[in-house]
Amino acid sequence: MRCVIDTNVIFSALHKSNAEREYYLFHPDYEYFSCELLWLEIERYEKKLRQHSRRTVEDFDAIHAQLRTTIRIVEDHTISLASIMAAYRLCYAIDLDDAPFVALALDLEIPLWTGDETLRRSLMKRGFTKFFNDLLP
Numbered sequence: 390m391r392c393v394i395d396t397n398v399i400f401s402a403l404h405k406s407n408a409e410r411e412y413y414l415f416h417p418d419y420e421y422f423s424c425e426l427l428w429l430e431i432e433r434y435e436k437k438l439r440q441h442s443r444r445t446v447e448d449f450d451a452i453h454a455q456l457r458t459t460i461r462i463v464e465d466h467t468i469s470l471a472s473i474m475a476a477y478r479l480c481y482a483i484d485l486d487d488a489p490f491v492a493l494a495l496d497l498e499i500p501l502w503t504g505d506e507t508l509r510r511s512l513m514k515r516g517f518t519k520f521f522n523d524l525l526p
């Protein structure tokens with residue numbers, strides 16, 4: 390199964406261990422995509438993430454490295470203008486920082502994995518209903 394993964398899922402993975410989340414993140418049957426903003430946001434907040442993480446330094450570094458090899462980054466300029474516009478319409482009243490992830494999910498026609506319940510509920514109200522979270526057993 391393929392899906393777009395957003396930053397808050399990665400923040401959570403770096404913050405503390407969760408066997409179920411890690412099972413899906415690193416299972417070979419799952420393929421993850423994200424936009425360029427993902428690693429920019431992780432780098433921007435890395436110091437704070439490390440300070441508040443419940444992981445050891447070694448574990449944090451290992452998970453971080455593994456995530457970088459697991460997630461395929463799609464260059465923003467390859468996402469269609471139609472998907473970008475649709476995503477901005479969906480996200481305008483929520484958080485425009487989420488629009489690139491939604492745009493990529495729309496463009497690739499695959500679900501979005503987000504841990505942001507406010508985003509999820511708001512997108513569902515606007516008709517976006519393809520969430521990875523809903524497809525998990």
